[in-house]
Amino acid sequence: MRRIWLSVIAAALPSLIVPGGLSADEGMWLFNDSPANLLREKYSFSPTKDWLEHVQRSSVRFNSGGSGSFVSADGLVMTNHHVGADCIQKLGNQLKKDLMKAGFQANTHDEELKCVDEELNVLVSIEDVTERVNAAVKPDVSPPEAQKARRAVINTIEKDSLDKTKLRSDVVTLYNGGGYHLYRYKKYTDVRMVFAPEKAAAFFGGDPDNFEYPRFDLDVCFFRVYEDGKPARIEHYLRWSKDGCQDGELIFVSGHPGRTSRLDTIDHLEFLRDTVFPLALNVIRRREVLLKNYGDRSSENARRAEDELFGYQNARKAVLGMLAGLQDPTIMDRKRADEKALRDKVAADAKLKQSYADAWDQVAASLTAYKDIYLQSYLLEQPGGGGFRSGAFNSELFQKARMLIRLADESRKPNAERLHEYAEAGLESLKQRLFSTAEIYPDLEIVKLGDSLGMLIELLGAKNDLVEKVLSGKSPQERATELVLGSKLADPDVRRKLAEGGQKAIEESKDSMLELARLVDAPARAIRKTYEESVDEPQRQAYSRLAQARFAVYGKGIYPDATFTLRLAFGQVKGYTERGQQIQWATTLGGTYKHAQAHGNKVPFELARSWIERKDRIKFDTPFNFVSTADIIGGNSGSPVINRDAEVVGLIFDGNIQSLVLDFIYTDEQARAVSVHSAGIIEALRSVYNAEALVTELLRKK
């Protein structure tokens, strides 16, 4: 599944630019730098400015880690079930009902359920601020000085923009330093659930079928955004295509690919292969097994852990696929050849050589510095997921405690000097998370924290000073129990009062988890400082130079690596060949029943009851899932697939197993994006779910 898997490894994946020679349907393009020439040359299609703006404004980002789109004038949003799962899970917790299992359907607006803490973003404008950022960072200052200046100017640009426009304002680093763009978003925080099928239908085939094709998944759900308590009026939304797409058709994907690393230097790829991914996989498998075990003890446990467990299973397949790519000499040889070609061209030109020839070594040096602190950084303060996380403290309560402490600390500093996630521009979204009323289960917290404290001992050693302080003479299990039971932070009102009380209230609190977070804060900040000054800043500078070298050698007209911001991809609806077999472009609704039968109708191949009961009503030959060559990656989950007329013809929900190398390199030989077909969605909504009102809203032309 193509949901973003930010939390576990995200570290060390810089955003970069692509190699010179673009393949076929390659590219995750900026909306302000679209692939117009490519499209004209290859498909005789020229997207107009209006077309681009319409698609951009119809696209939605789910901050829980996916993409979506407006599909009606009344604020209806379409995304994947597995993107909506975060919201479905939390609503289920609140209602003490298994909504993942049962599905949900609102027949009137009144029945639509408000999500606990969802935030949707719609990209309103993009402004190039590269010059302003670069002007603030004086040349020839030390990395710490550069890092400080860069943070200051970014915090300031974001706050100025927020003050002026009242829009969420994020400075996005593109080409990892080659460019800085200011993205302004309209935010929606009143998001209500309209329709979700049963997980058995949405994730039919479960983990075994995840990242596989052919597929038979109704991986869709619908939300509605509200403003002032009423369905929001939406100007830009995507109309529904009458018939959906056909084999061979040109399609577009507008969504938020999370991360790619296509122009990592070879040293950097090896760092991922040798250091980042192996540790990540050990942690992912560890937590997968832990949550599976917790869930096995009762159906209520299983329900509580479900979405998080899926996250790890999904990440495990994704990272395994990426690691397999890096362990494949064919792929590495191609990457080496690409790097050599650019290095040779730079070396052959005196001016280029002077400016850029040592940039690769500068990346390598930053990685050497990173290696020294990687384990500590992973455990205490690991970049990723739009902020920094602590692998050693796998606990919601700990995260809340850290946010409270830092919010109080940082709020006292001038905006320009704050840690980026505590700067003014981001505070509203941060508080939305901090004060979320989402349920926190003490038993699950103890299991997770106990395990990660054990990991802390394993990785830093029992005799490490900090480890001894954290464990405080207890076993991991004992310590986790006392920490979780000794904290009142599960109550959002308690968190709100502490935040309102500021520094003084926080310091006076004897809450066990606050005390732990306080204990860890200084070493975590120290590691972060080292990371930002000795790894991130030099790497930014080096990759910025590499980007310039690439521009100089290959010219412009290239796209930056993915950054979980809006991008436009394109491609053809197209099957492929695997082990000598032709894999058709689409499956059908009828195929679902055969697929179930072939797997003995057993979980996760057991059909939802609704699909069994209404089998006779379904038009079996309706296209259900289909594949295309569009260039997508994790984070694209829920992206609309549209035709030349910007009509919905499908919904991205996965990539096949061969697509996992897209992290490093584009290929259209076998790699495919997997989508739900628009016709399959309508047919299922009608015949299986009797969702006539929803269908009418989707098909309404005005």
Add this chain to the structure above:
Amino acid sequence: MRRIWLSVIAAALPSLIVPGGLSADEGMWLFNDSPANLLREKYSFSPTKDWLEHVQRSSVRFNSGGSGSFVSADGLVMTNHHVGADCIQKLGNQLKKDLMKAGFQANTHDEELKCVDEELNVLVSIEDVTERVNAAVKPDVSPPEAQKARRAVINTIEKDSLDKTKLRSDVVTLYNGGGYHLYRYKKYTDVRMVFAPEKAAAFFGGDPDNFEYPRFDLDVCFFRVYEDGKPARIEHYLRWSKDGCQDGELIFVSGHPGRTSRLDTIDHLEFLRDTVFPLALNVIRRREVLLKNYGDRSSENARRAEDELFGYQNARKAVLGMLAGLQDPTIMDRKRADEKALRDKVAADAKLKQSYADAWDQVAASLTAYKDIYLQSYLLEQPGGGGFRSGAFNSELFQKARMLIRLADESRKPNAERLHEYAEAGLESLKQRLFSTAEIYPDLEIVKLGDSLGMLIELLGAKNDLVEKVLSGKSPQERATELVLGSKLADPDVRRKLAEGGQKAIEESKDSMLELARLVDAPARAIRKTYEESVDEPQRQAYSRLAQARFAVYGKGIYPDATFTLRLAFGQVKGYTERGQQIQWATTLGGTYKHAQAHGNKVPFELARSWIERKDRIKFDTPFNFVSTADIIGGNSGSPVINRDAEVVGLIFDGNIQSLVLDFIYTDEQARAVSVHSAGIIEALRSVYNAEALVTELLRKK
């Protein structure tokens, strides 16, 4: 479950002696050095020589990793279902039937099914050969010389004994060098399956209930040994107790505990905590997830991987429990206090000090040497499981290939100089394994080998010379595929012909897996040599001195650490208190239904069909599972629990979660052995399975 989990970590767990002050019912006693005094003092019971011999000869070792006992004059053997599972699984493979799921019942001798490659051992005699071994190793020779001399004398003693008695002859190292005993076994290799319940009944509660209590498991199965095609006539077998045991009763356990590490030095325990267990757990979880995924793809896959997957799940819980023990300061502080007490006493006596004071440091030095090669050793040649294994080549075919190559190589050397597992005395058992007709599935082999080759890259690095040679420019998946598909070693006839052809046939063969094993053989042997000379031999010498120090300070009357050889434990049937709740000594058959209901009757708490259909016939208040204070550990699975009259009152099948620290330290506060009650077995056989003939055979007095 208390099956031995030799394969994954067994390295680095030396067999040692226990601390001076014995707790309550502590001890895994040698049959030739029984705890007669303890029993007399505490329980006024004095086992006679005849009693001991009768129990010894009624006990059976399953070489696949567990214990059992003779329970009729006609060769009937009782053990756990999960010990028999290896045989059940392989028979199922052969018959292409899911015997694990369906269970099995032979109504006549003709219907009994011959196991594919099972070997049972019955201990016939024990002879102390310490003096002969020690005399062969001259004092003050270098470790390599000592190691060579020790191997030579052990190989020779075993061969002499085999020639003389025709009995399987193993020299067992006790007190890790404090003593050497020659164990002679009668071997049975014609072992036939008589009765096995459905896995749903045997392993009711599955992984969630594993290592838990209260329990409701019919974890029993029956085999019969044959000689000359007829049921073997057995002189010593255990009679069935009329009523089974009661609360508070003295009971005995005769079985084969695998490994304990109760007198590891603190340095050694820290080595386990910091190096051995963390790596082992990463590998266990990795393979658990791998096999789970493979199994999820189809029910046939699930069947193929079932027993192996269980092994990893079981090992994961066991090792997690042990690691938790070592990460618990309370336990480590007790171990430190024990060590300090002995060191202080040694230091206080000039003569002891002179002889033993530096032995702890000698252990530490051996561990420092081990650390340097641990990873390589783990991957290429790792001691454990009664031989040496290769973590990097998780493949049956590879293991067979290595055996073929080494068998040819070693056979040309004088017996005294051979690697121990290729010395004359063990060849017959080795060939039983090498020529086993057990099914080898290519698809599963590819999955396992591909994953472990990936691990090899992760752990040694892609640029490592050997890694490059092994991968041969391919990705792990590609290489595994070509290795497995390019080998004919899955065919036992091919293996037999190659073995018969000797060195020449092996060298000329172009079999892909033989070529890989050949490529790896030299570095693997080199690592083993370093291990044996720089780690094992110095450690043996150091622990031997520690044993002598302990004898000198605390006197004799202590037991050696477990060595997967026959031991006698004793204890009381007794409940315990957990989180303020009294846990009763026994559960009942009727409780099974409540337990199923409490878990929604869902897998793994779904009742077997037979138990649903015959619910009305079952006497609900019959005791089903019970707990006792007997000192057991992995390998004791299937051990008979007997009363003072040596009658069967139960069958060990597990320990509770609190018992996992027994690896390091005995405690009877909460740690308990978990058994099936003899009355529950009879009632289930009668009422659920209509197994009247089997019941009659069990209850027959003569």
